[in-house]
Amino acid sequence: MIFTAGQIAGILEGEVHGNPDIAVHKLAKIEEGEEGSLTFLANPKYTSFIYKTKASITIVNRSFIPEHHIDTTLIKVEDAYKSFSKLLEYYNQVKNNKVGIEEPVFKSETATYGTDLYLGAFSYLGNNVKLGDNVKIYPNVYIGDNVLIGDNVTVFAGAKIYSETIIGNNCVVHSGVVLGADGFGFTPNEQGEFAKVPQTGNVILEDNVDVGAGTTIDRATLGSTILRKGVKLDNQIQIAHNVEIGEHTVIAAQTGIAGSTKIGKHCLIGGQVGIVGHIIIGDYVKIQAQSGIGRNIKDKEVLQGSPALNYGDFNKSYVHFKNLPKIISRIDTLEKKD
Secondary structure (H helix, E strand, C coil): CCEEEHHHHHHCCEEEEEEEEEEECEEECHHCCCEEEEEEEECCCHHHHCCCCCCEEEEECCCCCCCCCCEEEEEEEEEHHHHHHHHHHHHHHHHHCCCEECCCCEECCCCCCCCCCCCCCEEEEECEEEECCCECCCCCCCEECEEEEEEEEEECCCCCCCCEEEEECCCCCCCCCCEECCCEEEEECCCCCCCCCCCEEEEEEECHHHECCCCCCCCCCCEEEEEECCCCCCCCEEEEECCECCCEECCCCCCCCCCCEEECCCCCCCCCCCCCCCCCCCCCEEECCEEEEEEEEECCCEECCCEEEEEHHHHHHHEEEEEEEHHHHHHHHHHCCC
């Protein structure tokens, strides 16, 4: 896709300083800019690069005044970083604006869909599937029976959406995601063998949920596994049966959440965090990477460690832990003097 400086300024409500007809077809970092590329300057420590960048167009703040000669065409905006992000979003919308049904696909006769559908090759729509408007289903996606998907949803290649799953509006499901696989439910008998407990519930994603590549969200044993509106999941996360995650909570990669745990809203959970089942985590909680959570957590707690401690207590304890060999040596010396 090719855009001129004038077109970009129109999208961003910016002002062109230079050639409005100069065109770009790719994006670049300011220090790596070359002819035909678009970049931006938001962080002052990168200012020196604007005087030597080869990028054809650079987005800058309105307050920027060049101190030396520049070759790049400027687009001045209120906030260069936000404007560049807006442009990236626009670029993705244009790039991903696929429409139509490729062949071969399988669509059940009872499956229905709205306007502007994209259905990629080798995708599968089961019985009673209902898709809203502007839904994009990329190739090799499986959508099981009785799945409901709202408007403006994108499901990338290779995702598997099991039966009865419900997906709200404006959601993104990335490649390799599995929604609605059986929860890990088994019960032992007297011989120590494990019999499967049927998993008869479903998965619900409310509006504006993003699910990263390779993430798995298990269906509930009874009822629903629920991600509330605005939840954002990184890649390779495991969410077990009957878990509930509150609004606008963000979870980083390789985190595992065991069954029936309830997580509040606006929480920030780092990578490789392990959370046991059947506990309640409050709102606005922050959990540092690689922490292990084995108890109920109150609102606004900040935690680190395994098992996790209060963040401040962990840092104080770690200072002593680092000095432990010296402390032991001092104790040994004192004991010898006695």
